[in-house]
Amino acid sequence: MAEYSAFSLLKNALTGNQDWKPAWRKPDPKPAYDVIIIGGGGHGLSTAYYLAKEFGITNVAVLEKGYLGSGNVGRNTTAVRSNYLLPENVRFYEHSMKLWENLSHELNYNVMFSQRGCLNLAHTPGQLDDYARRGNAMRHEGVDAELMTPAQIAKLVPGLDVSASARFPIIGGLMQWRAGTARHDAVAWGYARGADRRGVDILENCEVTGFIKDGDRVVGVNTTRGEIRAGKVAVAVAGHTGHVMRMAGIDTMPIESHVLQAFVSESLKPFLHTVLTFGMGHFYASQSDKGGLVYGGDLDGYNSYAQRGNLPIVEEVMSEMLALFPSLARVRVLRSWGGVCDMSMDGSPIITTGPLPGMYLNCGWCYGGFKATPASGWCFAHTIARDEPHEFNAPFTLDRFHRGTIIDDKGQGSTPRLH
Amino acid sequence: MLITCPYCGPRDVSEYTYQGDGNRTRPDPASTDQEVWNAYVYDRLNPAGEHHEIWQHSGGCRAHLAVTRNTLTHVVSSVSFARDAGHKKSDSRRKTGAKA
Numbered sequence: 425m426a427e428y429s430a431f432s433l434l435k436n437a438l439t440g441n442q443d444w445k446p447a448w449r450k451p452d453p454k455p456a457y458d459v460i461i462i463g464g465g466g467h468g469l470s471t472a473y474y475l476a477k478e479f480g481i482t483n484v485a486v487l488e489k490g491y492l493g494s495g496n497v498g499r500n501t502t503a504v505r506s507n508y509l510l511p512e513n514v515r516f517y518e519h520s521m522k523l524w525e526n527l528s529h530e531l532n533y534n535v536m537f538s539q540r541g542c543l544n545l546a547h548t549p550g551q552l553d554d555y556a557r558r559g560n561a562m563r564h565e566g567v568d569a570e571l572m573t574p575a576q577i578a579k580l581v582p583g584l585d586v587s588a589s590a591r592f593p594i595i596g597g598l599m600q601w602r603a604g605t606a607r608h609d610a611v612a613w614g615y616a617r618g619a620d621r622r623g624v625d626i627l628e629n630c631e632v633t634g635f636i637k638d639g640d641r642v643v644g645v646n647t648t649r650g651e652i653r654a655g656k657v658a659v660a661v662a663g664h665t666g667h668v669m670r671m672a673g674i675d676t677m678p679i680e681s682h683v684l685q686a687f688v689s690e691s692l693k694p695f696l697h698t699v700l701t702f703g704m705g706h707f708y709a710s711q712s713d714k715g716g717l718v719y720g721g722d723l724d725g726y727n728s729y730a731q732r733g734n735l736p737i738v739e740e741v742m743s744e745m746l747a748l749f750p751s752l753a754r755v756r757v758l759r760s761w762g763g764v765c766d767m768s769m770d771g772s773p774i775i776t777t778g779p780l781p782g783m784y785l786n787c788g789w790c791y792g793g794f795k796a797t798p799a800s801g802w803c804f805a806h807t808i809a810r811d812e813p814h815e816f817n818a819p820f821t822l823d824r825f826h827r828g829t830i831i832d833d834k835g836q837g838s839t840p841r842l843h
Numbered sequence: 844m845l846i847t848c849p850y851c852g853p854r855d856v857s858e859y860t861y862q863g864d865g866n867r868t869r870p871d872p873a874s875t876d877q878e879v880w881n882a883y884v885y886d887r888l889n890p891a892g893e894h895h896e897i898w899q900h901s902g903g904c905r906a907h908l909a910v911t912r913n914t915l916t917h918v919v920s921s922v923s924f925a926r927d928a929g930h931k932k933s934d935s936r937r938k939t940g941a942k943a
Binding site for chain 1 (some may be wrong): 844855856857861863864877878881882884885886887888889890891894896912914915916917
C-alpha cells in the first residue's frame with residue numbers, strides 16, 4: 425500500500441493522525457558507506473533516490489551542511505521547461521521533462537507539477553526568427569513547441585501590454601505547452617522520503633571540512649559530524665563547487681559563483697496562467713498557487729557566495745516587469761532572496777566521473793538547476809553506479825572546455841555571468 | 844554596494860562594469876601553448892572570500908580598477924588603478940566599447 429493514499433488518509437484520521445512517520449529519519453553517521461553524496465539539495469537527493477531505486481545501491485549517505493532543502497532547491501523560481509536549442513541540452517532536459525510528468529506518481533508525493541506552459545516573448549523580427557529556429561530544433565528532437573501570434577498571446581495573458589505603443593512591442597512568442605512549474609520544497613521532500621525509505625541515510629547539519637585521500641584516490645570525507653569513508657564520493661553542491669573541490673586539491677574549475685535574486689509579490693487573484701519571459705531584458709515570472717507572482721531576472725553580475733544581492737538588479741527586474749504589465753505598478757513585493765549559482769563557462773552543466781579517482785562531479789547548473797533535478801539525479805546515479813556516463817550526460821564532461829567541445833546554448837563564450 | 848574610485852570617490856556599483864577575475868594574465872599572443880590558453884580562458888579560482896577582480900568605472904571616469912572584494916560579505920577592502928596594481932587590462936586590443 426502506498427504510504428500516502430486515500431486509504432491511508434482515512435486510516436490515520438481514524439487514529440487521530442498519531443501514526444504518521446517523519447518523511448525521513450535523523451540517523452547518526454555510520455563510519456563507512458558505499459557512496460557518499462555531498463549536498464542535500466534537489467540534485468543530491470534525486471541522485472540518492474535513483475541510486476537506490478534504479479541501481480539497488482542503498483548503502484548511501486547524503487551530507488547536507490544545513491537543513492534539507494536550505495540551498496538552491498528552496499531558492500529558485502520553480503519553472504520547468506526543455507526549450508533549448510542545442511541537441512545535447514534538448515535531449516537531457518526533455519528526459520527531465522518526461523520524469524517530471526510522472527514524478528508525483530513515482531514518488532507517491534504531490535510535487536504539484538503544473539504544465540501551464542512557458543512562453544518566451546519576442547520583440548524584434550530577429551528575435552522571432554531566432555525563436556522559430558529554436559522551436560524547430562526542439563521539434564526536431566521530438567519536443568513540443570509552438571510559435572504564437574500577438575493576438576493569441578493577448579488572449580492567453582490578459583494584462584500584458586500588447587499595444588504597438590509599448591516600449592518594446594510584442595510581435596510574437598515561442599510557447600512550450602508542456603513546460604510549467606512545480607512545488608520546489610515538495611520535490612526535495614519527496615526525493616528525500618523516497619531515498620530514506622529505501623535505506624539511504626540523510627545526514628543534516630553535516631558539513632564537509634576536508635577529503636580523506638589514499639594517494640590520489642578519494643576514500644572519504646571529514647565532516648562536522650566526524651570522519652566518514654566511502655568507496656565513491658559524489659559532489660553535488662552547486663554554487664559551492666569551487667571551494668569544495670579546493671579541499672580535494674583541485675584549485676581551479678571552469679565555474680564562477682554568482683548570486684541570482686528572486687522575488688515574490690503579495691497574493692493576487694489568478695491572472696498569469698503561464699510561465700512568461702520577457703525578451704528585451706531578462707525577466708521571467710509565473711503565479712504561484714497562493715497567488716503570489718514569483719519572478720526574477722539577471723544575476724547581479726559579479727562573483728558572490730552571499731545568498732543575497734544588491735539593489736540595482738532589484739530596480740532592473742521591477743522595471744522590466746512593469747514594461748510588460750503596467751497594471752502591476754502598485755503591487756507590493758512580499759520578499760526577495762538570493763541563491764548562489766554555479767555559472768559554467770559555456771552555460772551547460774557538468775555530470776561526470778572524476779576529476780579524481782573515487783570522485784564524481786555534478787555542477788555547472790547556472791540558472792537551470794531546478795528543472796534538471798530529476799534527470800540530473802537520474803544521470804548522476806547512472807554515472808556513479810556504472811562508472812561511466814549515460815548517453816544523456818555523456819556530452820557534459822569537465823574536460824570539454826580543454827577539448828573544444830563546449831555546449832554554448834546562448835553563444836556567449838567564456839563569460840559566465842552572461843549565460 | 845559601493846566602490847570607492849580613486850578619482851571619483853565612493854560611487855554606487857551600478858556605475859561600474861565588472862570585468863571579472865583579476866588573477867588572470869593574458870598569455871603572450873605569440874604563444875601556441877594550448878594548455879596555457881585554455882587555463883586563461885576557462886579556469887577560475889572562484890574563491891569564497893577575498894577575490895581580486897577588475898572593475899571599470901564605465902559610468903564615471905572610465906578607469907580600470909583593481910578591486911579586492913570579499914565574495915561572502917561583498918565588503919570591498921581595497922581599490923587601486925589596475926595598471927598600478929600590475930594587472931594588465933584583460934585585452935588591450937579590444938575595440939573601444941566592446942563588452943568585456
